[in-house]
Amino acid sequence: MQSAICQSAAGMSFFSAQGFVGLIFLVTIGLIIAGAFVATTSTRLVRCISGLAVCFTGVAGAYYFLLAPFVAMMQMLIYVGAVSILIAFAIMMATPEEGDTPGKKITRFSGPLGFAVSAMAFAALSLLAATTDWQVFAREGSGDMHHIGMVLLTSHSMVFELVSIVLLVAIMGALVIARRGRD
Amino acid sequence: MSEYISDVIGGSKSLLVGLSITAREFFKPVVTEQYPWVVPEMTERFRGHIELIRDEKTGKPKCIVCGMCMRSCPSGCISLAGKKPEGEKKKALTKYHLDFTTCSLCGTCIESCNFGAIQFSNEYNLASTRKEDYIFDLLKRLEEQG
Amino acid sequence: MDTNIWRPILYLIGFMAFAGINAAYLGWCERKGAGRIQRRTGPMEVGFQGLLQPLADGLKLMSKQLLVPDGVDSILFRVAPILAMIPALTSMAVIPFAGNVQARAVELSVLLIFALASIGMMAVLLGGWASGNKYSLISAARSVSQNLAYEIPMLVTVITIVMLTGSMNLEEIAAAQQGGFWNWNIFPVASHSLAQAIIMPVSFIIFFICSVAETNRAPFDMAEAESELIAGHMTEYGSMGFGLFMMGEYLNMVVGACLITILFLGGWDGPLGLSGGIWWFLVKIYLLLFTVIWVRWTYPRTQIYKLLNLSWKILIPFSLVNLLLTAAFIKVF
Numbered sequence: 001m002q003s004a005i006c007q008s009a010a011g012m013s014f015f016s017a018q019g020f021v022g023l024i025f026l027v028t029i030g031l032i033i034a035g036a037f038v039a040t041t042s043t044r045l046v047r048c049i050s051g052l053a054v055c056f057t058g059v060a061g062a063y064y065f066l067l068a069p070f071v072a073m074m075q076m077l078i079y080v081g082a083v084s085i086l087i088a089f090a091i092m093m094a095t096p097e098e099g100d101t102p103g104k105k106i107t108r109f110s111g112p113l114g115f116a117v118s119a120m121a122f123a124a125l126s127l128l129a130a131t132t133d134w135q136v137f138a139r140e141g142s143g144d145m146h147h148i149g150m151v152l153l154t155s156h157s158m159v160f161e162l163v164s165i166v167l168l169v170a171i172m173g174a175l176v177i178a179r180r181g182r183d
Numbered sequence: 184m185s186e187y188i189s190d191v192i193g194g195s196k197s198l199l200v201g202l203s204i205t206a207r208e209f210f211k212p213v214v215t216e217q218y219p220w221v222v223p224e225m226t227e228r229f230r231g232h233i234e235l236i237r238d239e240k241t242g243k244p245k246c247i248v249c250g251m252c253m254r255s256c257p258s259g260c261i262s263l264a265g266k267k268p269e270g271e272k273k274k275a276l277t278k279y280h281l282d283f284t285t286c287s288l289c290g291t292c293i294e295s296c297n298f299g300a301i302q303f304s305n306e307y308n309l310a311s312t313r314k315e316d317y318i319f320d321l322l323k324r325l326e327e328q329g
Numbered sequence: 330m331d332t333n334i335w336r337p338i339l340y341l342i343g344f345m346a347f348a349g350i351n352a353a354y355l356g357w358c359e360r361k362g363a364g365r366i367q368r369r370t371g372p373m374e375v376g377f378q379g380l381l382q383p384l385a386d387g388l389k390l391m392s393k394q395l396l397v398p399d400g401v402d403s404i405l406f407r408v409a410p411i412l413a414m415i416p417a418l419t420s421m422a423v424i425p426f427a428g429n430v431q432a433r434a435v436e437l438s439v440l441l442i443f444a445l446a447s448i449g450m451m452a453v454l455l456g457g458w459a460s461g462n463k464y465s466l467i468s469a470a471r472s473v474s475q476n477l478a479y480e481i482p483m484l485v486t487v488i489t490i491v492m493l494t495g496s497m498n499l500e501e502i503a504a505a506q507q508g509g510f511w512n513w514n515i516f517p518v519a520s521h522s523l524a525q526a527i528i529m530p531v532s533f534i535i536f537f538i539c540s541v542a543e544t545n546r547a548p549f550d551m552a553e554a555e556s557e558l559i560a561g562h563m564t565e566y567g568s569m570g571f572g573l574f575m576m577g578e579y580l581n582m583v584v585g586a587c588l589i590t591i592l593f594l595g596g597w598d599g600p601l602g603l604s605g606g607i608w609w610f611l612v613k614i615y616l617l618l619f620t621v622i623w624v625r626w627t628y629p630r631t632q633i634y635k636l637l638n639l640s641w642k643i644l645i646p647f648s649l650v651n652l653l654l655t656a657a658f659i660k661v662f
Contacts, residue, residue, distance in 0.1 A: 044402065047405065073441055081443075081480075085451065202623065202627050215364075
């Protein structure tokens with residue numbers, strides 16, 4: 001499938017099967033960018049979340065093109081299905097705070113500072129992208145569930161353990177917040 | 184813990200009972216009547232508007248035109264008339280009108296009739312948009328019934 | 330890849346027809362079934378036994394104006410009904426109706442269906458929010474908390490099945506259960522062990538309850554509780570906006586029934602070792618759909634708190650115990 005993309009980029013007919021795949025790839029990238037744009041620029045929180053969900057869907061598509069279908073599905077299930085919805089749920093449950101809130105003041109430095117920070121981030125990322133020696137790694141395993149399971153519990157078990165610790169901390173934090181004042 | 188388990192078992196049991204009840208109802212015959220296509224027979228004691236009773240021997244109404252029903256009616260919705268035909272002793276009915284718009288189906292007319300000449304009919308298809316349709320000519324109705 | 334591209338497209342057209350007919354006629358079955366259970370007849374006037382009633386309803390919905398009220402979020406309001414319909418339709422692409430009747434063989438089809446189902450939840454959420462209506466918002470909040478609660482036991486139960494089969498491919502899961510009901514995952518006494526066969530019916534019931542809850546069907550229809558929330562997230566929708574929500578609901582029912590059939594009832598396998606085929610699959614899904622309709626007209630709607638308690642206090646512990654026992658049995662036997 002990856003070779004298909006390369007071929008379509010090299011001037012294959014847009015109406016061939018490869019061209020179709022290329023089109024889907026472009027749609028995927030478009031989803032990521034459009035979703036991110038909506039998520040960052042919209043003034044309505046629910047539209048932001050919808051943009052985020054669209055962006056996550058696009059990322060799932062990108063994972064699929066990277067030959068990691070399991071990660072793609074998990075991206076959909078966890079990020080689109082659970083994370084976005086949990087954020088939406090949190091917004092619904094939270095009381096809307098109108099007016100000035102401390103720490104949210106917009107000064108005349110806000111714009112230039114924000115621009116400077118994002119410019120720096122952009123410069124760093126583009127520098128990284130430009131200087132990296134991009135090479136296609138030999139495909140390791142099939143990227144499916146079985147392979148991921150084997151890798152996670154053998155050579156990459158450290159990641160697995162770290163993830164469990166992160167989850168444990170998250171659960172503890174949730175308990176602390178939820179039980180505050182209830183003893 | 185034992186309470187929890189008995190709760191689960193008892194709950195599941197009651198759910199099954201509910202399902203079995205609806206399953207049984209599912210196979211019972213339908214009670215809906217397809218009214219305009221299938222016209223149901225009214226029960227005997229249904230109180231429709233009043234009607235005259237025919238005398239089986241003569242084929243004429245049993246009514247002797249005494250006017251008791253007209254006088255007893257609280258709403259005054261019965262109007263009747265009669266005259267003696269040539270060479271007969273009794274009066275014969277010539278007109279018997281019922282104004283159904285004011286009738287409350289109380290049945291006092293039937294009780295006051297000493298000759299058993301009127302009764303409640305089984306008529307219920309009485310919908311109309313015109314008031315005049317509810318002035319019933321009961322004598323004509325009796326003749327039409329043949 | 331070159332020629333195969335037409336296969337999914339042709340299947341998609343077929344599925345759309347299948348979906349449309351199902352959505353229309355499940356509505357008819359629902360009304361007829363409700364009628365019979367209450368000893369009525371259901372629709373009778375349009376066509377023989379009311380068979381053309383869905384057509385009349387569809388024409389009526391399509392000919393109405395697509396009204397967008399003032400004060401709604403105009404984009405999300407229009408997107409939500411489409412989102413309700415698409416996941417169910419897309420999930421059908423990976424469902425194996427018989428040995429080789431499948432639009433697209435995907436290795437992780439179980440996961441794909443659940444990933445798509447989570448988008449359906451988004452539809453209710455967005456529809457409820459975008460309507461700008463208190464009742465719709467309550468409905469959205471309820472439906473999200475309910476779906477989150479019932480997704481957990483559902484997924485845990487699916488993991489049990491995946492462990493038994495060792496695959497996330499629906500076709501392989503169904504193929505592993507061929508040869509009579511004693512091989513089916515609901516009672517795998519021959520294919521696995523008697524101990525496994527004793528706990529699997531519990532898994533089946535958990536999965537069935539969860540799939541009824543996930544499709545927002547009564548008695549779990551807290552999201553559209555008519556008596557308290559008018560119609561919940563669908564309140565502000567008219568014409569085909571409402572129509573798409575309804576079709577999405579019925580299609581989700583169909584997908585749920587397909588999933589139960591494949592995961593627990595042997596897919597297209599005939600009981601008692603009869604030769605299998607797509608007809609067995611259809612018989613099974615329609616029996617399941619009838620059960621769902623039957624359940625709807627039997628039980629009253631409960632409270633949202635009791636609903637969540639059922640999931641968190643009963644279904645999740647039971648499904649986790651089942652998962653642990655299954656893991657142990659796979660090791661032992």
